[in-house]
Amino acid sequence: MSVRIVVTGMGWVTPLGHDLEGVWGRMMRSECGMAPITRFDARTFPTTFAAEVRDYDVNAFVKHPQAHATAGLNSRYALGAARQAWAQAGLDERPAPSLRRVGMYLGAGEGVIDTANYFAANVAGWDASAGRVGGAWFDAAQRMLDRAREVEQEPNMPLAHLAREFGIRGPSYNCLTACAASTQAIGEACSILRRGDADAMLAGGTHTMIHPLGITGFNRLTALSTFKGDPTKASRPFDIGRDGFVMGEGSGMVVLETLEHAMARGATPLAELIGYGSSADAFRITDIQPDGRGAAAAMTQALAQAGIDPHQRLDDGRPPIQYISAHGTGTKENDSIETIGVKRVFGELAPSIPMSSIKSMMGHLIAAAGAVEFITCVQSIRHGMLPPTINYANPDPELDLDYVPNTARAAKVDTCLSNSFGFGGQNDTVIVTRWRGA
């Protein structure tokens, strides 16, 4: 492989906390971030719970609070996660020689809509006799909607805030491929580094859809769990009783660098990113290829780039991948087809590869999900521990892999694979391995 890419910094803001090791510790204890929704009154919604970020103050993370005074929640989460990653990478003490050679690739979701004012303006502008919104809407909207709050909803605003905070001036992108976005962002960031278009990239995702229209949209699609008991038991990936995903929110950010750049500035690699694959189902807008072909294509490409034969055990008998961070949403369809896809790729080795879903504990961070799951993979390697799939009570006979049920497990982990699949058929896979030195 020509250019080696290393991870030198990681950070996250999640429903389980806002610091790298604290969140990791909670996952190791099988804690769950789900509770009744507090952000708005969701008591009559089909789904009344979510995994919310709690007690978070962006000002604890930024050096220029005024520059972010109007930032939306998505940008606030991104700033906190990015500051942690920036600090761990030592970019303040051992800066990159040129911020023009530092870029960004985010899979950031849109900002939160100003629901109360937006709804009120719409109702005020409604012309009941015509059955449509009339010209009065503009009077109401100009009176009610805040200019900055509207602009902050643009999906590229997290990039603008991060640029303002860190002075980053290299190639910058935001991709929004639904639930695959931040895995794709990390993979594409690698491609940019490999090609030499930048020396370091801030990559990851940020998103929240815990607002009335977000929950409405996914409730109408019947994608969310409508579990009636304790919310912490609602997300049940791979369990036969799984009935949908639980909405989470937050951000995950990593600093990726070419090995040469990291070494030159004396940074400490945490892991090495060795494979990325991306494919499209090109099947249906609502359904996944039932044979797992799209998912398998992304995994196969990533394995090929990493130079890993999925059917070949290591010399010590372990499978070539020792942990898979599943997309594992907890919907009937995803978990079945992901299992089929993994079997398609790894054949008879599939049952020997532990595969868990942290969405059982922190919910589905949508565009940001892939980034926090990528960080989870690096943490697994560093700590020699696998995070569990909690709420796994009743196995689905069709789903017969090792889902690391309910409790964290010690394991010798060197190489992990992380999957993300998006509504609309986007499939992305990244592979990360232990840093073994230059």
Next chain:
Amino acid sequence: MGRSATHVVITGLGPVCGLGVGLEPFWQALTAGTSAIRRIDRFETGSFGCPFASVLPEGFDVRTLVPKSYRKGTKVMARDIEIAVAGAHMAVQSAGLVTRGTEGATSVTIAPERFGAHIGAGLIAADIDELTSALVTSTNADGSVDLGAWGNVGMNNLTPLWLLKYLPNMLACHVTIIHDCQGPSNTITCGESSALLSLGESMRVIGRGDADACLSGGAESRVNQMGLMRNWSSGRLRAMPASAQGHELVRPFDAQACGSVLGEGGGILVVESAESAARRGKAPLAELAGFGASQSVCADTLGMDLSQTGEDIAAAIESALDDAGMTAGDIDAIVPTGCAVPEVDAGERAALERVFGARLSTLPIATVVPNAGFCGAGTGALAACAGVQMLATQSIPARLNASATPGLDAAAAASRPAALRAVLVLTTSLGGQNAAIILRRAS
């Protein structure tokens, strides 16, 4: 030849905007100097200060541009998606490709797993009439929405697939399904730079051997109530005199420029490896020779303090030139964003002066926004289509409205022939992403 080992070419163009659907009406209108900007009559604009836009021609019907078997799928398409689907249809046709989406095709001319899609998209606003007709079923006496009633019954007035009309990746989703693009695909959401960043990503994907061809570009329609309000909020739209004539409003780089006017539109281009084009005997329309990107650091939240961005934008241009193995002296024409927002124009102008120096005054500028409106994520795709066609026809399209500005060849002028070796296409976005591509005359 630049840093890429693989030659990447453009073999198909599918612009879709107020000027028409497909290359012919688009180029004809640009050459003739026609503008599609009119007073908005799609919905009532009340007291709104800039009630003008360019909208798709009357009679546009996306159902006629998809295979019969896919007509049902058009029911869940926001306007933005329709534009991308129409653009892909026209681009595939223009490139002479046969895909699963080609009516009556028995075999295809591109392998699905070698066929990618990179389509820029914006923040898609929900259909306000559909949403509000549901909201008004759940209001309190004071007109506010009762979330309790909404959760119980109100939301059931929205179709189950409601959300899927508005996810930005649904542009690429529908296009990849229709044309069976199973290769790398992405949805870039970087405002007005989305389309050029997408073209750059297609170029990179093909350059590294992960695909033979990609459907690439961007599309957006902000000609709706929220779209207007958001662009008003960001200062891209400003109050226009009540007596204004739409087609005269947009004056890029003019000292009298007074803001932009929105359009709905965008385009899809077929980006292909030169080898793949040669294999199927398709002559390239232009070479996609270089790509560069950068981020501006903008101090204010509304993205209006652009005084310091010239250097940042110039960095994107210089990196694209370097990528193409060219210098500024190799460029013979420029298609900038040219949106007539004075602060945005000034940033672009400062960058161009930095890169081209005194020679800038002799380099023809081509503009698309005065004709087709400012099309958000689609704007760069229209600019790229214009750039390719300039090279293919060796001509500069007409320019509208702008009066003479010293040091810049950007004033209103008729179309004219020109010897063009290479064209720079440039976009800058609210949010600070800058992207540049270099198009070279096909050899």
